[in-house]
Amino acid sequence: RKEVEQDPGPFNVPEGATVAFNCTYSNSASQSFFWYRQDCRKEPKLLMSVYSSGNEDGRFTAQLNRASQYISLLIRDSKLSDSATYLCVVNIRDSNYQLIWGAGTKLIIKP
Amino acid sequence: DAGITQSPRYKITETGRQVTLMCHQTWSHSYMFWYRQDLGHGLRLIYYSAAADITDKGEVPDGYVVSRSKTENFPLTLESATRSQTSVYFCASSDAGVYGELFFGEGSRLTVL
Numbered sequence: 144r145k146e147v148e149q150d151p152g153p154f155n156v157p158e159g160a161t162v163a164f165n166c167t168y169s170n171s172a173s174q175s176f177f178w179y180r181q182d183c184r185k186e187p188k189l190l191m192s193v194y195s196s197g198n199e200d201g202r203f204t205a206q207l208n209r210a211s212q213y214i215s216l217l218i219r220d221s222k223l224s225d226s227a228t229y230l231c232v233v234n235i236r237d238s239n240y241q242l243i244w245g246a247g248t249k250l251i252i253k254p
Numbered sequence: 255d256a257g258i259t260q261s262p263r264y265k266i267t268e269t270g271r272q273v274t275l276m277c278h279q280t281w282s283h284s285y286m287f288w289y290r291q292d293l294g295h296g297l298r299l300i301y302y303s304a305a306a307d308i309t310d311k312g313e314v315p316d317g318y319v320v321s322r323s324k325t326e327n328f329p330l331t332l333e334s335a336t337r338s339q340t341s342v343y344f345c346a347s348s349d350a351g352v353y354g355e356l357f358f359g360e361g362s363r364l365t366v367l
Contacts, residue, residue, distance in 0.1 A: 147296060175353055186344055186358035187297070230296070234352045240285070240304070241312070242352045244296030 146170060149231050149245040156221055157253050163217040164248045166231030173243075176207055176214050179230040181247065187230055190216075218250075226252045257281075260345050260359035268367050273332045275362045277345030285348040286328040287356065288312075288320065290341040297344065303328055304351070335366045 149166045156162045168176075176193035191198065193205040193214050204217040214233075218225055231245035258279040267273050277286065284305050289297040299312030301320040309320050317339060319331045328347075332339055342363050346356040 151294075184361075186360050187356075188358070189355045240287075240302045240310070240352055241299060242297075242356075244289075244298075246294055246296045 145245075146243045147231055147233050147245040149229075149248045151246060152249040152251075154248065154250045155253060156250065158221060158223055160221050161217065161219045162221055162250065163215055164229065164250075165213050165215045166245050166248075167211075167213045168231075168233045168243070169212070170233070170235055170243075171209075171212065173212075173233045173235060175234040176205075177232040178205055178214075178216050179232055181228045181230055183227075190229070221250075221252050223252050223254060226250055258345060258347050258357055258359045260343075260362050262362060263360065264363050266365045266367065267335050269336060270334050273335050273364065275330045275332075275343055275345075275364070277328045277330070277359060279326055279328075279345075279347040279357075281347060281349070281357070282325055283347035283349045283357070284325070285351050286322065287346040287348075288318070288328070288330045289344045289346065290314065291344060291361075292341050300330065300343075332364075335364075337366050340364060340366045 146169050178190040179187040180190045181187045197206045202219045206215045228247040228249045230247045233243045261276045287302045288300040298314050303309045303322045306325045345359040348356045
């Protein structure tokens with residue numbers, strides 16, 4: 144089992160719709176969680192950190208479920224510009240340097 | 255310009271040759287990282303550095319060498335390139351290790367023939 148698993152997609156979603164995807168992690172000692180966005184053939188960029196209480200940034204909402212060991216990302220009122228690959232990232236409590244990266248979920252927003 | 259830059263952006267080389275990928279950041283971030291990204295895999299850490307003259311192995315260090323004599327530079331050398339090292343290489347920096355945002359360079363696409 145991979146340490147961080149994501150549905151690779153692609154998720155094909157019409158513009159304006161709401162889309163959500165999850166990421167599961169295997170290490171219960173994981174401490175910090177992030178969503179990064181990666182456009183085609185570009186570098187990853189931080190979308191948002193995921194806090195225990197959940198957090199929202201405009202149209203984006205991230206949730207953490209420690210009991211079931213997954214994090215989620217919800218995108219409301221999706222835009223064409225949201226088309227990208229979304230990377231789930233988890234750190235391990237006993238490592239100051241090691242992040243575990245999911246392979247990403249590809250999202251395609253259709254007009 | 256401020257930021258993190260990688261060079262070369264594209265490189266084609268032959269098996270057995272030595273290749274060095276350069277990474278330069280202007281923020282004076284303490285932490286720097288080298289990752290490789292391959293289709294179907296998440297980013298995998300090759301080496302990291304917590305400060306100048308402090309480097310350590312990541313998940314996939316075999317065949318790679320790094321150095322960090324200055325805070326702003328973190329070159330990655332493939333001592334004898336192999337086809338399995340064909341990949342996209344990303345350099346990143348952070349002022350808070352893995353607890354904060356990582357800032358990535360644009361990537362270096364390496365093909366080993």
